[in-house]
Amino acid sequence: MRAEGSKKFDRAGGLLLLLSTIGLLALLPAWIRPDPLGRSVDPEVFEVRLSAMVATHATGAEADGMPVVRPPPGSEVYLRAERWRFYPALELAEGGSYRLHVASRDAVHSLAAEGSERLLVSGRMQSLDLTATAEPPRLQCGEYCGLGHNRMAARITILPSRPSGR
């Protein structure tokens, strides 16, 4: 009887394992969302807008060989993804809202930020809204793009908001 009981447990365990796996795999479609395609953009037009932003809002400082740019809250911010950096470096005001536009100049990259990821391919621009908190947001490349891939993260500094004084 004990052997019979063991056999029943054995079969039940096997069946439970199989059904559990099927149940888990049924969740797979929920994990797969279509890639956000972004908008088509002429690379030269993007570069013109990026250059204009840098010319208008550069602080004069440099970080990692890039100009540091301080766009005002509420503005459109342009970032170029290239091996292996996001150009330029940004200073954002704490609490400020920005509309980020990111495009790739060379290889295929991705923008992993705020729990989502967007592929960056030449000729397309990805946009996202960003509200700067006290902790600098982590924007990095999530698609292998070469030996420097693992250090490819946007250089963003948050400027603390000044308390209002009399």
Add this chain to the structure above:
Amino acid sequence: MDAADLVAFSPERAREIRGWCWLAIGALAIAGALALLLALSRTPVVQDWLPWDSDFFHRGLVTHVVFSFEIWFLAVAGSLAALTARGNRLGLCLAAAGAALLLLPTLANTGEPSLNNYVPVLVHPLYYLGLGVFAAGISLAVKRLGTPRPGQEPGRFGLSSLNLALLSALACFAIAALLIPAGTDSAHANERLFWGGGHVLQFVNTLLLLWAWHELARIAFHRPPLPPVLARACFGILALVALAAPLIYLWTDVLTIAHRRAFTALFWLGLPLPPMVMGVGLARLFARQRPDWRSPAALALALSLPVFALGGLAGFFLGVADTRTPSHYHAVIGGVNLALMGVFHTRLLPALGRPVKPGKLLRAQYLLYGFGQLLHALGFYLAGAAGVARKTAGADQGLDSAWKLASMAAVGLGGAVAVIGGVLFVATTLAVLLRRDRTHAR
């Protein structure tokens, strides 16, 4: 298979088993030597004394990964196939030729290194040819294991399941190669070429691990960790999920993030349960019975289980490009390695009439490698959680805090200790393989 069966091989079959053992241990020797150099190049202070430039680091890393991950594991699978069923040596010859081809661009210091996930490459025709020839050899050898059948002895069922999973992995590589458009950027192309099949190879490696746990438990505890139907379910489920993987190429575009996520989801949802179930079975055996701690089977199991479990747990809490990812895969690979060390000592070497003497040297291999890997993996996890980037060396690591320095020092120390254990295993196994055969094999 009992002791009488182990010495009943024909000389030809024994030669084939020995050939696979040589290929496996040779791959591990090459990978281990490179691992020591790479570990030293990431250790604070020591890294400044090394004369190599960053190009060698990356080429060395590529070769270390492929030899310690693909060649070593799959060569062990080839040896188990030869141990289990009759075949010919064509597969072995092709696998050895493939491995040799992989070494050529490495030794010539040529080919751009691509550190894409799962199967990093040197972008050179010889390298891709080597991978293809090796894959052909392994699939020929493992084909003899056939397909799993209901009612089959669980260990044999497991090896047949491994055969199916391997076929699926190779199919994924082939499908990706056909689908990736010509002219795709090299880094992106290599990443996507090996992403899907690389994931499925982990099902192969997990099947290898579960087979090893099953067999080692039979030796250490005189009973398997799970009853037969549940054991076959563990093996069969891994094979079924692996066989379903190529469907992802119909469902998603190979170059998209959705495609990448689909394989990650397959991993998360389809891989963990069978090793968890068998791990619980093993833990129950340890709780209920006291094994002979001098035996390699007991040592292998006692260390393989926690090391693999640490890696498995880390896998659920990874970052994007930091050292939590190497924490995960070093620990899971370490767990598999400990189990395969046990397989060498309890199955393969005795089958060749070359048993290993039990003693302190044998125990030291397991203890050094096992505890070294635990420290190594833990250090990587803590460093990654603090933001240390993966696949970097020297100043690129950005060790700008005491915590990061201490974590990476633990990585270096653990890595060095693990490598000592690994070197002991390789050296003693090579010495045994070079010894005269003591069997009266037919």
